Amino acid sequence: MEFSIRNCYLRPGFTDLRNGMNGLMRVAMSEMELDPLGGDLFLFCGRDRHTVKMLWWSGDGFWLLQKRLNNLTFAWPKSGLEALEISETQLSMLLQGIDFWRSHPVLLAEKTC
Template sequence: MIALPPATRVWLACGPTDMRKGMCGLAVMAQEVMKHNPHSGAVFVFRGRRGDLIKLLWYDGQGLCLFSKRIDRGKFVWPIGQIGVAHLSAAQLSMLLEGIDWRHPERTWQPALAG
């Protein structure tokens, strides 16, 4: 993944998206459905109905970039039954791209009890 600037905002389109859409179609969705400027520098994330393909739209300062990833096994974790937009942190986006449940990450260690 290309390193994003630290203050980059990440917007996730909660409903399923027609994955036949390309850069222009997704930019229109970002603007009209998600109500955000696709040239703002934010990352817009879209998932298809089957759940194994996502597309990311990002304006890097010179032009729009379109990234896609198809996961080999399983599905990308997505908000269920929601319509609209969700805001993710850069860490949550990294987990999403790795196929990790970004909504409920669990630590592998427990903090020591003060006592």
């Protein structure tokens, strides 16, 4: 089985994670205005920001994945946007609990003497 994800979309704000596949699919279609059957990965975060659910259509069925952080919370945007597209690198950072929204490159000053 090949895992080929086209794009990764995050739903800002909080989602009721009691929703299963069908409920999250409805959120993707109605609130994010995206097609959940297109091969994109959809991310949803609960109110406590400890849990993220991911929904992905593999071509023959849906995958529903869940990750819960024990000692951290997910950095999650509260924007009023319906969907935010994030990169594979940003997804990796997000799932590790890294707040890439506020990260910035480290600038090294040259030593002058």
